[in-house]
Amino acid sequence: MDAMSEHYLQYKPVSITELIGKKGIAQLNMRDVPLEKIKEYAAEDSDITLQLHDIFVPKLKEQEAVSVLEEIEMPLVPVLAGMEREGVMIDxxxxxxxxxxxxxxxxxxxxxxxxxxxxxxxxxxxxxxxxxxxxxxxxxxxxxxxxxxxxxxxxxxxxxxxxxxxxxxxxxxxxxxxxxxxxxxxxxxxLIHPVSGRVHTSFNQAVAATGRLSSQNPNLQNIPIRTEMGREVRKAFIPRNSEFEILAADYSQIELRIIAALSGDEGMIRDFKDGHDIHTATASKVFNVSLDAVDKEMRRKAKMVNFGIIYGISAFGLAQRLEIPRKEAAEIIEAYFTQYPNIKKYMNDTIEGARTHGFVQTVKGRRRYIRDINSRNQTVRGFAERNAINAPIQGSAADMIKIAMIAVHEAMQKASLKSKMILQVHDELLFEVHHSEKELLKKLVIDKMKNAIQLAVPIEVEVGIGANWLEAH
DNA sequence: TCTCTGCTCAC
DNA sequence: CAAGTGAGCAGAGAC
The missing domain is CATH 1.20.1060.10 (Taq DNA Polymerase; Chain T, domain 4)
Incomplete structure (x- = not known):
């Protein structure tokens, strides 16, 4: 950022109450507030520090929980602030x-x-x-x-x-x-800023119950990609000038890899180690055919089951989504758990843990408290159980990409790169990359993303570079 | 003008 | 009853 544009975004004066607020740090639009201010307030006032802790982790006593604040959320603040201030160029x-x-x-x-x-x-x-x-x-x-x-x-x-x-x-x-x-x-x-000429989102660090970020005003985490007509919008996300391109780096199947690792299911870990397409591998197991014999329909069903597992599946829900009889859905689920027995065990253990402790946690000790886990109301309890299963998976993926972002940011600063990290979309990081730094940044990002957290499964990262967000994929 | 509802976009 | 996490838009109705 050059000397003049350094001042383009107006610093909004904030009171401590405004800064922390009743709703927590989530209401803070970090691009409007110098990071030093946040740190000052927190250092000066032990009460504020306590509130910050309260926001991120409901209970301070436990060692792992505190590390989520100290080792992930606090170091992430300047990274997000930088991304918000940088913004993204829109055509x-x-x-x-x-x-x-x-x-x-x-x-x-x-x-x-x-x-x-x-x-x-x-x-x-x-x-x-x-x-x-x-x-x-x-x-x-x-x-x-x-x-x-x-x-x-x-x-x-x-x-x-x-x-x-x-x-x-x-x-x-x-x-x-x-x-x-x-x-x-x-x-x-x-929403293009009149001075910067770019669009500046706000990343909320403490809104999502699982530890994910959210993005608002505008939400840049739900830009269309699924349909041809929608995908066009991504062509409007472009680099600042002809010296730069867009680099996109995606974790491949990160949530399934995490459940494989958390559950210790040897079959699923093996599937990932062998480097096969995971949905095809699942279809092969569930429908008891060789990998070559898996057809499109079988893969589609297996893919739905894999997603269902992450979200906390029911035979009814699967049947509805696959538009098949409930009995058939139940049989598929049963075959799945026979083939991946430790996944089933992991799900039961997670729910059991939530009942005993009142919370579940991610690999880094980020907690989600599950209030309704012992409810006598079956519907309410069902929701709680699905939350309990999903939160450690979605939350561990959030831990991983947050740690990667901190490491990438640090390495980019150390190397004084011209390239900038500009967006995060849950399992993807987006950069404006300078022509002279393409190979360097690509290696750096892959390294930091792969090695953010060590798990018993290999972590794969796909990188693409192009003239816009669509072409970078 | 504000709030809720239904719908649809993403991962 | 019946798949997890979000945000934004237009309509509709309360105030």
Missing amino acids: KNFLHLYSAELDLEAKKSEERIHTLAGVKFNIASPKQMGEVLFEKLKLDPKAKKTKTGQYQTGEDILSKLAPEHEIIKEILRYRQISKLKSTYVDALPT
């Missing part, structure tokens, strides 16, 4: 052109929907949408309602009705277009 012209394109598509789509429905209505209103689909067109006599008495018209519901009427596909397409336009294509350019 405004590109988004304006794309907006006009989407606008045209939306208008055409709107007209088709009104014609197909035989009535004009507000497509963006779920209430009106439900009435048109289920009362006028009578697409589903057994249509489900929400707790407020409206018809459900979510994507999963509508997808199943697609064969019933041509209008469904068009509605989903319309929804996609308007989501892209309102949330990303039109919103991002308005």
Whole structure:
């Protein structure tokens, strides 16, 4: 950052109350506050230090918990502050052109929907949408309602009705277009800082219950990638000038690797050590066929089960997502646990631990307190149990990337690189890389990400470089 | 103007 | 009852 731009972001004067606040440090927009101020306040006032501890770890006594604050969260503050201040360059012209394109598509789509429905209505209103689909067109006599008495018209519901009427596909397409336009294509350019010319997000360090970061105003952790139309938005994330490119580094299957390591399941650890595609390896085991004999459908099902395991699975939930009978889903889950017995044991042990201690923890001792784990209400207890299973996995992944970020930042400073770390998206780090530093930074990032935490499974990191965020993948 | 709801985007 | 963690948008209704 040059001498003039050093001052471009206004420092907002903050009182101690404002700084810490009732909601904790999460409300702090770090790009507006010099780090020295935060440190000053914390050092001066033991009460503040205590509050900081309270924010990050509910109980101070335990050794491991304190280290999460001292060894991860506090060192991470200047790293995040730097990323927020740096911001990211957005191609405004590109988004304006794309907006006009989407606008045209939306208008055409709107007209088709009104014609197909035989009535004009507000497509963006779920209430009106439900009435048109289920009362006028009578697409589903057994249509489900929400707790407020409206018809459900979510994507999963509508997808199943697609064969019933041509209008469904068009509605989903319309929804996609308007989501892209309102949330990303039109919103991002308005958030460009007038002086820096870049978009500055805020990373919340103490919002997510698992230890993940969150990003707001704008949220740069949910930029579309899944669909072709959405993916276009990523082309607007560009380097500052022609001397730089975008470098993206992703952990591969980090949460599954972590559950393999935490559970000590030898079969799954072996799958990762052998370097096979994990979902194919799982399909091979669950459906009892050779790796070569795994077809697309088998892999798709295995992938769903692997995700389900991380989230705390039920036969009902899997059946619904795979659109298969519940019995078949139950059989797949049973086969899974037979093949990976220690995963099952790990899940039971984790829930048992939560019942005994009232919390679960990550590899670095980050805790999540599970209040409802002994509830007599089955639904409430079920949620608590899924939280208990998921938190150590998601949280350990958060520990790992946070530690990597601190190490990468330190190494980049030591080497006085021109390149900058600009975003974190849970299992991915994004950089603006100078042409002269491409190979150096690539090696550095892979090294620090792979070696952040030693586990019993190999950790893989994929790196790409390109002219924008999309091309960097 | 504020708050809640439903929906949809990401990992 | 029924898959974890977030954020933002438009509609709808309360104030």
